[in-house]
Amino acid sequence: MHPWRLLSIPLLVGLSVGLPVFWAYPDDLSFWRAVGIVLGWAGSGLLLASLLLMLREVRLASWLGGIERMTGWHHWTGLAGYLLVLLHPLALAAAAWTESPPLAWQLLSPVAQNWPVWVGWAALLFLMGGLSTTFASRLRYPLWRWLHGLLGIGVLVGFVHVLLLGIDAGAVFAILAALLMLVWRLIRVDAGVGAKPYVVRSVRRVAEAMVEITLAPLVRGMPAEAGQFVLVAFFRGPRFRGCGEYHPFTISAIDEDQQFRIGVKALGDCTRRMQALEPGVEARVQGPFGNFLLERPAKPQLWVAGGIGITPFLACLRNARVEHATRLLYLYRSEADAAFRDELETLAATHTGFSLEARATGDAIPDLAAILPGADELTGHECYLCGPPGLLDAVGHVLQSRGVPAAQIHCERFDFR
Numbered sequence: 001m002h003p004w005r006l007l008s009i010p011l012l013v014g015l016s017v018g019l020p021v022f023w024a025y026p027d028d029l030s031f032w033r034a035v036g037i038v039l040g041w042a043g044s045g046l047l048l049a050s051l052l053l054m055l056r057e058v059r060l061a062s063w064l065g066g067i068e069r070m071t072g073w074h075h076w077t078g079l080a081g082y083l084l085v086l087l088h089p090l091a092l093a094a095a096a097w098t099e100s101p102p103l104a105w106q107l108l109s110p111v112a113q114n115w116p117v118w119v120g121w122a123a124l125l126f127l128m129g130g131l132s133t134t135f136a137s138r139l140r141y142p143l144w145r146w147l148h149g150l151l152g153i154g155v156l157v158g159f160v161h162v163l164l165l166g167i168d169a170g171a172v173f174a175i176l177a178a179l180l181m182l183v184w185r186l187i188r189v190d191a192g193v194g195a196k197p198y199v200v201r202s203v204r205r206v207a208e209a210m211v212e213i214t215l216a217p218l219v220r221g222m223p224a225e226a227g228q229f230v231l232v233a234f235f236r237g238p239r240f241r242g243c244g245e246y247h248p249f250t251i252s253a254i255d256e257d258q259q260f261r262i263g264v265k266a267l268g269d270c271t272r273r274m275q276a277l278e279p280g281v282e283a284r285v286q287g288p289f290g291n292f293l294l295e296r297p298a299k300p301q302l303w304v305a306g307g308i309g310i311t312p313f314l315a316c317l318r319n320a321r322v323e324h325a326t327r328l329l330y331l332y333r334s335e336a337d338a339a340f341r342d343e344l345e346t347l348a349a350t351h352t353g354f355s356l357e358a359r360a361t362g363d364a365i366p367d368l369a370a371i372l373p374g375a376d377e378l379t380g381h382e383c384y385l386c387g388p389p390g391l392l393d394a395v396g397h398v399l400q401s402r403g404v405p406a407a408q409i410h411c412e413r414f415d416f417r
């Protein structure tokens, strides 16, 4: 990744913390009171940065190194911001303690307080509710997303607390900034106001629970490359009713008219419904995002695909972009799930330097130590992994234990909560 892109998010986070702390830095206060105020503003800055990092805009994502990276930082800044904001009343209580212990208790006890402080406690509760979902990866995605939204409410309520305390300028700026980002996310991304209209041209079954869908633009299409991913929502067709939610899918092929294909596996409610898609269904598309296989160094490569994680590799092969010795290990549960295998075998027979190993691994976690190449075969290789996060973590672990440096392991996780 370009060094500027690598630095972009740390710089943004540094500014989000530094500017409010510099603006609000208290001169003539006791040590603990000053610490309390600095913690409050540093936490607020991190929470604002966390909101910015949940926006899914093509240009922003490109500057900041991709949506997956933004999502990772979105979680860390949200969590760190919450912890600092949680420490903020404790530091203020420590300041009161130096005057008298009852005063410290009075400051923490909700019973002895007024509206500004109650609103502050309410903000902490909303933030706690929103953040707890970060650790609840088993919750159903729609419910998870709804609960995670409490975080945004928590940030807004927190700034209302600042406003009620009489810090007008800082609070008004922060409320406006938070509102702008929340409304932006809701309108542009979730409601799809920035999305382009497409129509389903054809649908082809490629495995038991997987279809490949061809989408044609109704206006000028997006300048995308095969292997990037887009957010797609399906709406109405002659007999089909789509769920209308935006979900990420990888472009498995694209032509010069910007008509493109996506492979969709039935993994949940919405993707199950998509198995019945038919030509003529209206769709809207946002993107493109990501550069997983677009910028690869001139080195031999190992590709590992888990199930539907085959799509970016297939895109690359269909584009005839294999320039270095490449070995693809394609893992799927059963023969009925082996989407695109015939096509991949044909590609392996016609592409020099490309070899394919396709394996049905059953429902249990496969014996990766036996399946993956040995340390001597991996020397100097760049490794690209795509599929469900659990499989990628396990494969990454084995590769590292065989001496592949972390910097040479690149992942596209088919999940970014």
Ligand SMILES: Cc1cc2nc3c(=O)[nH]c(=O)nc-3n(C[C@H](O)[C@H](O)[C@H](O)COP(=O)(O)OP(=O)(O)OC[C@H]3O[C@@H](n4cnc5c(N)ncnc54)[C@H](O)[C@@H]3O)c2cc1C
Residues within 6 Å of the ligand: 140, 141, 142, 229, 246, 247, 248, 249, 250, 251, 262, 263, 264, 265, 266, 267, 268, 269, 270, 271, 272, 308, 311, 412, 413, 414, 415, 416, 417
């Ligand atoms: C970068 C990327 C590329 C992907 N490419 C493909 C592809 O080419 N083909 C394919 O079949 N699948 C792909 N996926 C996975 C696909 O997005 C999910 O299977 C789909 O969103 C599931 O939605 P659902 O409502 O059917 O299931 P749900 O039960 O709602 O979700 C199943 C799981 O999918 C994930 N998920 C759901 N909605 C979203 C969302 N809006 N954003 C991110 N993750 C979500 C969640 O982790 C959830 O636990 C990709 C995912 C990512 C992140």
